[in-house]
Amino acid sequence: MNKDLTIGKPESVLWKFCLPLFGSIIFQQLYNIADSLVAGRFIGENALAAVGNSYQITLIFIAFAFGCNIGCSVIVSQFFGAKEYEKMKTAVYTTWIASIGLCVFLMACGLGFCDGILTLIHTQEEIFADSKLYLNIYIWGFPFLLFYNVANGIFSALGDSKTPFIFLAFSSTANVLVDVLFVKEFGLGIAGVAWATFLCQGISSILAVIVVVKRLSGIQTQRKVKKFSLDIFKKIAVISIPSILQQSFISLGNIVIQGTINDFGVGVMAGYSTSVKLNNLVITSFTTIGNGMSNYTAQNLGAGKKARIVQGMRAGIKMVWIICVPIVLVYMTMSGFLVRIFIENPSEIALTTGVQFLRIVTPFYFVISVKLIADGILRGAGLMKQFMISTFTDLILRVVLALVFSGLFGAIGIWCAWPVGWTIATGMSVFFYKKNFRSEIKKTKRD
Numbered sequence: 001m002n003k004d005l006t007i008g009k010p011e012s013v014l015w016k017f018c019l020p021l022f023g024s025i026i027f028q029q030l031y032n033i034a035d036s037l038v039a040g041r042f043i044g045e046n047a048l049a050a051v052g053n054s055y056q057i058t059l060i061f062i063a064f065a066f067g068c069n070i071g072c073s074v075i076v077s078q079f080f081g082a083k084e085y086e087k088m089k090t091a092v093y094t095t096w097i098a099s100i101g102l103c104v105f106l107m108a109c110g111l112g113f114c115d116g117i118l119t120l121i122h123t124q125e126e127i128f129a130d131s132k133l134y135l136n137i138y139i140w141g142f143p144f145l146l147f148y149n150v151a152n153g154i155f156s157a158l159g160d161s162k163t164p165f166i167f168l169a170f171s172s173t174a175n176v177l178v179d180v181l182f183v184k185e186f187g188l189g190i191a192g193v194a195w196a197t198f199l200c201q202g203i204s205s206i207l208a209v210i211v212v213v214k215r216l217s218g219i220q221t222q223r224k225v226k227k228f229s230l231d232i233f234k235k236i237a238v239i240s241i242p243s244i245l246q247q248s249f250i251s252l253g254n255i256v257i258q259g260t261i262n263d264f265g266v267g268v269m270a271g272y273s274t275s276v277k278l279n280n281l282v283i284t285s286f287t288t289i290g291n292g293m294s295n296y297t298a299q300n301l302g303a304g305k306k307a308r309i310v311q312g313m314r315a316g317i318k319m320v321w322i323i324c325v326p327i328v329l330v331y332m333t334m335s336g337f338l339v340r341i342f343i344e345n346p347s348e349i350a351l352t353t354g355v356q357f358l359r360i361v362t363p364f365y366f367v368i369s370v371k372l373i374a375d376g377i378l379r380g381a382g383l384m385k386q387f388m389i390s391t392f393t394d395l396i397l398r399v400v401l402a403l404v405f406s407g408l409f410g411a412i413g414i415w416c417a418w419p420v421g422w423t424i425a426t427g428m429s430v431f432f433y434k435k436n437f438r439s440e441i442k443k444t445k446r447d
Contacts, residue, residue: 052273063247071240081302271353290376297380394425
């Protein structure tokens with residue numbers, strides 16, 4: 001069902017729109033969590049380390065899928081808010097055509113340079129073969145990941161956050177069951193974990209695209225819709241490319257950090273693999289709510305209702321802080337239990353590493369969540385330069401400090417880089433938001 005985000009009380013509109021998005025990303029993250037969980041419990045600590053090692057590389061592919069999602073979603077939202085339905089449909093078709101070429105290029109690069117990348121990040125010899133196997137199967141499934149994300153962006157642009165939630169709830173639950181079946185019953189090892197994700201994500205992607213096509217066919221237009229527009233492609237690229245670069249550089253930064261972590265041995269790798277998956281579950285969830293803010297912002301800008309964006313910012317911060325409270329409490333008090341869920345009999349170093357990471361990083365979820373809401377507004381408003389500046393500041397600080405602190409304090413120094421980068425970058429994002437919406441902020445304060 002399509003929903004107009006330009007009417008109704010902003011707080012109520014955002015809760016109804018963003019909560020299904022939040023639920024969707026929780027289920028999407030279950031794909032990666034299920035892989036680590038099954039690998040750690042049914043195969044062993046080395047298998048968990050291999051999945052975690054490959055995961056940092058897969059984030060580059062996710063970055064491109066995420067960028068296509070955002071670029072398409074923002075532009076489609078603007079056309080939808082302005083009731084320009086012919087251009088809206090053209091934007092969808094243009095994104096799909098461009099995505100095919102991008103997909104072929106990325107798969108060729110991934111399959112061709114897999115060995116070199118794994119060597120570059122100092123992958124331990126005992127997990128190299130498993131890391132390569134998992135990564136290769138993942139790359140073959142990349143078309144499903146890419147087209148699902150584009151379809152998800154279209155649903156969000158139309159104000160529909162419930163349909164992707166239903167798809168992901170079904171496919172993620174199925175993925176957990178198929179993971180266990182392939183690994184425990186069929187004895188396929190790391191390959192079973194990867195093929196389970198391939199199969200379930202593929203089904204979800206195909207169904208999502210079919211529903212999008214059906215949804216678009218129900219929207220009537222006066223003139224024939226163009227299948228590709230260079231002008232609209234440029235508009236999409238203006239949003240997509242900075243988002244792709246942002247996520248890609250974050251991924252490259254994480255790969256650099258992963259290379260540093262790998263030097264500390266398999267135990268630290270396994271503990272980090274567990275805790276970073278739990279961390280990414282939270283960060284990606286907040287990022288998805290930020291994406292919802294982008295759709296909300298773009299629709300309201302398209303409708304000429306800029307003042308509603310400021311009200312949305314306040315509602316968005318309130319929303320993520322409410323969500324933060326139980327997460328922080330659970331991660332801080334049950335960190336050891338959470339690590340043991342992934343590893344049945346963890347080594348002391350793996351357990352210590354996982355607990356340390358969570359306890360250092362978790363309290364700062366209240367900080368980074370504000371940045372991600374502000375970033376969502378900056379993207380939706382097309383303020384990509386400001387968005388990139390704050391994001392790269394966070395990344396550069398985390399990478400540099402991780403390298404420096406690891407030499408001074410060991411592995412624990414790496415984890416301390418996260419709060420510093422997050423805090424400074426959040427201040428910058430909020431500054432850019434206030435600077436660009438100054439008049440609307442003053443107006444809402446008077447009202």
